[in-house]
Amino acid sequence: MKKIPTDTDVDIELFQDDFKDIDQEFIISIVSIFKIAKESKEIGFLFMTDDATYAYGDVICEWLSLEHDPKRPQQIDILNDKKIIQVDSGNEFVVVLTDDGLVYLASSDDSEWQTYNTLQLITTGNDRFEMIACGQHHLLLLRQDGTVFALGDNEFGQLTGNSESSYDTVVNTGLNNVKIIACGEGHSLALTNTNEIYSWGRNEDGQLGLGDTDDRRTPSLVSFPDGSINSQIKNIVAGEWHSVFLLEDGQIFGCGYGQPPINNNEPNAKVPTKIPIENCQSMACTNYLHISLALDHSSHYYEWGRLNYKKLLPLKKLDGQLKSFAAASAAMVIESPITFGLTSTIYVFDLHDPISFIQLLNNPDNYDVEFVIGDKRILALKCYLKMTSKYYKRMFSGDWQKDNRVTIHDYTYDVYYSYLHMLHTGRIRIKQYNIFKFIDLANCYGDKRLMKHCQTFMQKLINQ
Template sequence: MIYKPQQISILNDMKIVQVDSGYDFVAILTNNGHVFIASDVKSKWKTNNTFKLINPHYCRFKMIACGKHHLLMLERDGYVFDFGQITGNETSSYERMIQIANLKNIKLIVCGLNHSLSITNKGEIYSWFNTLYNKRDPSLVSFPNNCSARIKDIVAGSNHSLFLFENGQLWGCGSNYNGELGLGDKNNRNLTKIPIENVQQIACSKFQNFSLAYDGSSYYAWGKTKYYEWLTPRKLDYPHSSFASASALLCNSPITFGLCNVKDKLEGFVIFFVDHFFSTVTNSLI
């Protein structure tokens, strides 16, 4: 077991721009558009307990997003590729990338536990499911006519999604079993406005049913926390410097990785913390 951050030497001299993880794998995006993944020996990703480059030399990506068992990659020309459980009638694959049909001019990709979303350059939102028994092609998400502001950000949780607009309004949809939509009850919803204003940033956990928002001065949380279920947004009493700090107060979930950014010494190194899976991976890499 590893109880402190460890440098992964195989990634030396690479500048890391994004890190994300699924249930039993971690994905890394470098500044030159390369994507690496690592998983344990029991995983279907078949990385032999080490990082492997998964994109061909002619493909360059600018964003990645991990679901429970799938990985999305946004190419620099706006096309989206899936690696793992894919959409439509294609056969699931953990050894090759497949371009998702009908998605183009995409500027943002997001993964929840088993669902994915994307935004086009025109602000159009598409969503689709990625489960072993429920694979659907992307479909356009429509908002009520009175919601004319442009989308600023999207985040996806275990079974719900949040949509932040440039005017500070926050909307949500999906599962509300633990109050993760912040509407005062546990009823599932289609797109509904969440009662919190002037929101600047949002976050939610893929593996925990809670949501977070920041209005520029205070952090708010709702859903299932270690203090019970909060069915409406609750302002956090203690000052926090980030969503990571706020979530550490609310749940007992272990941190699995971090991106070190110490100038001249560790810039670009990926570091891991102990948990149920990545202690095995790091032991084989360092």
């Protein structure tokens, strides 16, 4: 199982201040992006186009013996013809995983990694990896057979064992059958295929979730407060001194520094503690910040923790119609948004109408029709669809009047869900790769409003 993407896509205009000097022609060619950063300074960016990978920024170009050009990112030749599936970074280093299972690392001259101003392949014989995770000074690698390896600093036991730090030889952690890995500043996490979480490394604030503040040099099993949970674990992430766990049923738990509920006597949870967010679908942390973000199934974003050495923040729902974790990070008064992993970049047309009947869409407690698209379904109410669309009024007054299942063959789940979302909220996101499907749907359903949005998007694209 590869890393669960935090954001499927991000509007590149979020970074317009960072990219103001780059040629517009190049910006349009960017298909994915990763921001390399640390708490004290910005390092730069990695850009992926359809056929190459580029570095942008003084610092990252110096790491790679490239000459920074503010108008044109620099191509990284060693990655030509390689598809990048994950990027992560720590303090003064960045790591890249390609789809052929190879891992590359670049670092500053001042770091212990000593990559000598190149993007250096981490050689491990014939091993192939499917996931990486970076702490501030260490790195975890998940081999395709589920075995976890480590590199870097071992001050707190984050590599496991009492051995010295290892920057050039991978260390076998002894963990097998693992499907997801994560790193905080100095601690490590692993989720197994048997629904078990193991933690090790630094534990000063209870971030290992083991009920105390003692560091661990061997992976230790994390237990939830009631001794068991009735759901599979969907994902694990780590912040600087905390950890967060997401369950398939939408519950979210945290341990370590600043995990809510916060009280004046004990700001740190030493065991996984339930965070009062219902129906959570995704979450995000980074190894150099104390902030956590979460997204629920109603498209609301939440934050908690501490930002820029200010006091601890209680759990807070963020204002506005945010569309990504990167946008949520910008809402926290951060100078430039954070990309929580490799993120696809898009140009989008956004519509904002002051209506919202989103509670009527995909509500398992209140529906009378389901649209079936492949192995997925979308739940809705016929009466609302008939009020908002002439097409659905005809549909549910005819042969399908008593039918509660409608199979959709001509459109993908994403396109059809986006259309129904527009009917319920007044908002739609049109992208370059799906514009023609929306035009086809608008023609087929006789939806003049959708067609107008498609025309507006096309005109904007032509102008750009």
